[in-house]
Amino acid sequence: MGVGRRMKKQGPPPDLGAIAGKKRNAPEFDDSIRGKKRKASGEVKAQSLGRGSANGTANFKKYPKGNLANGNIIQLQKSRKVPTRPAPMMSGALLDESSDNDAADLLGGNKSDDDDELLNGSANSMLENGKHLQDEFLDSGSSVYDSDPQHERARFSEDEDESDAEEKLTAANIEGLSRRLDEEQEEEAAEAQLELEEAALQTNIDGDRPKVLDDDDDDEGAVSRLAPDLQLLRSRITDAVRVLDDFAKLAEEGRSRAEYTAQLLKDICLYYGYSLYLAEKLFNLFPPREAFAFFEANESARPVVLRANTLRTHRRELAQSLINRGVTLEPVGKWSKVGLQVFESQVPLGATPEYLAGHYILQAASSFLPVMALAPQEHERILDMAAAPGGKTTYIAALMRNTGCIFANDSNKSRAKGLIGNVHRLGVKNTIICSYDAKEFPRVIGGFDRVLLDAPCSGTGVIAKDPSVKTNKTEKDFMQLPHLQKQLLLCAIDSVDHTSKTGGYIVYSTCSVTVEENEQVVQYALAKRPNVKLVETGLTFGVDGFVSYMGKQFDPKMKMTKRYYPHAYNVDGFFVSKFKKVAPSPGAKAMDGAADRTGGDLVVENKRPIVSGDEKDDPFGDFNDSEDEKYIEKAKRNQLRRKGIDPRAVNGKKRPNGRAKPGETAELNDAKGSKTQSYASSGPVTKVATNGGK
Numbered sequence: 001m002g003v004g005r006r007m008k009k010q011g012p013p014p015d016l017g018a019i020a021g022k023k024r025n026a027p028e029f030d031d032s033i034r035g036k037k038r039k040a041s042g043e044v045k046a047q048s049l050g051r052g053s054a055n056g057t058a059n060f061k062k063y064p065k066g067n068l069a070n071g072n073i074i075q076l077q078k079s080r081k082v083p084t085r086p087a088p089m090m091s092g093a094l095l096d097e098s099s100d101n102d103a104a105d106l107l108g109g110n111k112s113d114d115d116d117e118l119l120n121g122s123a124n125s126m127l128e129n130g131k132h133l134q135d136e137f138l139d140s141g142s143s144v145y146d147s148d149p150q151h152e153r154a155r156f157s158e159d160e161d162e163s164d165a166e167e168k169l170t171a172a173n174i175e176g177l178s179r180r181l182d183e184e185q186e187e188e189a190a191e192a193q194l195e196l197e198e199a200a201l202q203t204n205i206d207g208d209r210p211k212v213l214d215d216d217d218d219d220e221g222a223v224s225r226l227a228p229d230l231q232l233l234r235s236r237i238t239d240a241v242r243v244l245d246d247f248a249k250l251a252e253e254g255r256s257r258a259e260y261t262a263q264l265l266k267d268i269c270l271y272y273g274y275s276l277y278l279a280e281k282l283f284n285l286f287p288p289r290e291a292f293a294f295f296e297a298n299e300s301a302r303p304v305v306l307r308a309n310t311l312r313t314h315r316r317e318l319a320q321s322l323i324n325r326g327v328t329l330e331p332v333g334k335w336s337k338v339g340l341q342v343f344e345s346q347v348p349l350g351a352t353p354e355y356l357a358g359h360y361i362l363q364a365a366s367s368f369l370p371v372m373a374l375a376p377q378e379h380e381r382i383l384d385m386a387a388a389p390g391g392k393t394t395y396i397a398a399l400m401r402n403t404g405c406i407f408a409n410d411s412n413k414s415r416a417k418g419l420i421g422n423v424h425r426l427g428v429k430n431t432i433i434c435s436y437d438a439k440e441f442p443r444v445i446g447g448f449d450r451v452l453l454d455a456p457c458s459g460t461g462v463i464a465k466d467p468s469v470k471t472n473k474t475e476k477d478f479m480q481l482p483h484l485q486k487q488l489l490l491c492a493i494d495s496v497d498h499t500s501k502t503g504g505y506i507v508y509s510t511c512s513v514t515v516e517e518n519e520q521v522v523q524y525a526l527a528k529r530p531n532v533k534l535v536e537t538g539l540t541f542g543v544d545g546f547v548s549y550m551g552k553q554f555d556p557k558m559k560m561t562k563r564y565y566p567h568a569y570n571v572d573g574f575f576v577s578k579f580k581k582v583a584p585s586p587g588a589k590a591m592d593g594a595a596d597r598t599g600g601d602l603v604v605e606n607k608r609p610i611v612s613g614d615e616k617d618d619p620f621g622d623f624n625d626s627e628d629e630k631y632i633e634k635a636k637r638n639q640l641r642r643k644g645i646d647p648r649a650v651n652g653k654k655r656p657n658g659r660a661k662p663g664e665t666a667e668l669n670d671a672k673g674s675k676t677q678s679y680a681s682s683g684p685v686t687k688v689a690t691n692g693g694k
Ligand SMILES: C[S@@+](CC[C@H](N)C(=O)[O-])C[C@H]1O[C@@H](n2cnc3c(N)ncnc32)[C@H](O)[C@@H]1O
Pocket: 139, 140, 367, 385, 386, 387, 388, 389, 390, 391, 392, 393, 409, 410, 411, 412, 415, 436, 437, 438, 439, 454, 455, 456, 457
C-alpha cells in the first residue's frame, strides 16, 4: 500500500519535517495520488527497467572510483556522471519504486501483496529456498558513545574504512542506484504535481472550512451508513487533520476539538482497521498530523536490510558478492557500518551461498540500535535476557569478536532452537544458550558486565509486519505486558555487576511505541532501583523519550531514552533506553556483583546465605539441592557410560547413595585418568567454563 518506503533510506535525516512541511501544502496520502503515482512509476519501469534485467543480463556499468565523492548518492545524482565501463559480473537489478512487493521479490522472486509473507517467511519462494529467514524477521545510529568513546570508535571503525567502503560499494552497483534516483526524482516530481492538483481540488479556497462533522448527531453520516467509501473516508481524515492543525481558522462554528478528534479516530479505525482502543492509544502519542503519518507508515513494509556478519566477512566483500548475484543494495546509512539496504534481488536472500555460510543475517535496521546502545566490549560477560531468534545476540558476538562470554536466554524453547541455528550459522563461539524464565536471573547467574533486555512486547512498532496487532491487543495486554517488563527489568538490573571495570550497563528496549511499555517501565525501575541512573544511549538519531505524557511526569533524564517511528525514520517502531548501575541492588547485594574471574575460567560464587529448611525467607525461591544431586549423579553416570566406562567401577567406593561425604569433592576421571570437572558436594560454587573470560 505504501509508496516506495522500501526504497527510502532509513535513519536520519529526519523525514518528518519534510513530511510535515510538504503535507501542509496539500492533502497528503491521497488514494488518487497514490493510484496515479503507481501508474507513473509503472511507466517508468516499463521504459527504463525493460525487465531485461530479470534474465540476469548484465547492463550495469561501473563508475570510475574517482568520480565518487564519499559514495554520496545525492552528490552522484547531482553530478550525473554516467557510468561508462560495463560490469559483466553484475546482473541488472533495477528498481521499481512504486511496488509494494519489493520484499517478496527480493526474497523469493514472487510478488505478493502481503508483506507479512516476507516477514514471517511464509509461502513464497524465498521461504522455499531459505526458511531460515523467518527467524530474523520475527524481530527487529551512527557511532556509539560509551564510557570509553575512543575504544568504541576504534572497534567500530575496524570493520572497514567507512568512506572507502561506501565508495567502493556504491561504485559497484552505481548504475542501478543512479537509475533508481532518476526514477525517484521523476516520481517525486509527479507526486508533487499531483498533490498540488489535488490540493487545488480539495482544499478549496484558502480559508474554506472543510465539512468534517455531520449536522445531525443521530445521522451516522454517509460514510458509515453505506459500506465504507475509502476515498471519502480518506478525504475526511485529511480534512479533519487540517482542521485540527489550524483549529481557529478552519473549524466550523460551535464545534469543539474533541468532536473533530472523535470523528477522526472513528475514521482512522474504519480506514486502517484498528480497534478504537489501540487507535486512540497510538493517536495520543502524536499531534494529529503526525499521528496520521504514523498510521499511514504502518501500511507499508520497511526496507529489507542485511547485517554483514563481521565474524565471517566484511561488508564490502559481502556487498560485492551479492551484487554479483544480482542484488541491488547500498549501505543502510552512515550510522551503521554493517547494514546493507536491499532494493532488488534476482535471488532469494535466504538461500544464497553467502547466507548459508553465515556471511549475513536478515535483520530489521532498528534491531541494530539496542546493540549499538549496549556497546559490548571485547572480553566482557553479557546477558541477553530474551534473545531468540538471536539477531541481537549474534551482533553482540560480532562486536565482541567472539571473545568474552554471552549468555543468550529465551524462555521459549522452540524459539531458542532458532537462536541455536543462528548462532551456529553465523559462527558465534562465545555464547551459552539457555532457556529460563528471565525472572530467574540473577539467581541462575549474575555478575554481568552488561545486560540487554529486548523485552517481549505488544509489537505496536511493527504493525507493518504484523497487522493483527491492530485488533488483537486489548487493555489486558497493556496491563500484563508492562507488568512482566517491569519484573524483567528489575532482574536485568540485579544481574549486573556494578563494580564492572568496563561496563555496568543495562539496555532496555522494545519494538513497541506505547508509553506503558517504555517510559513507564523505565520510571518504575528508577523508582525501585535507586542504584541505577539513565545515561545517554549513544545513538545519534531518534526522538527523545517523553518527559511528561498525558498528565504523568517522568524523570527529566527520560529524554535520554530514544524513540523510533516508521514515519520518521522509515524503521520499525522501537524504544531504547540505557542505564548505568552505580551501586548494589537493595536486598540483592550478594547476587549482582559477585563474579570473581580467575584465569580462563569463570567462577561465579553464589554468596547467598545458605538457609536451612525454611525456603520462604529466600527471595529467590526454592532450589532443592538433594533433588538436584540425583540428576547430577545420573548425568555423571551417563557421561561415564558414553566414554565406555562402567559407572559402578568408578563409583564402587562411594557411599551407597552415590554422594560424596560432606566437604569431599567428587572427581570424575576420564579414561586416561585426567581430571575433567569438579563439583563441590555442597556449597554454592558453580563453575562455568568459558572461552576466555577475563
Ligand atoms: C522481542 S523478542 C526478542 C528478540 C531478540 N532479542 C532478537 O533480537 O532476536 C522477545 C523474546 O522474549 C521471549 N520471552 C518472553 N517472555 C520471556 C521470559 N519471561 N523470559 C525470557 N524470555 C521471554 C520471547 O520468547 C521472545 O523470543
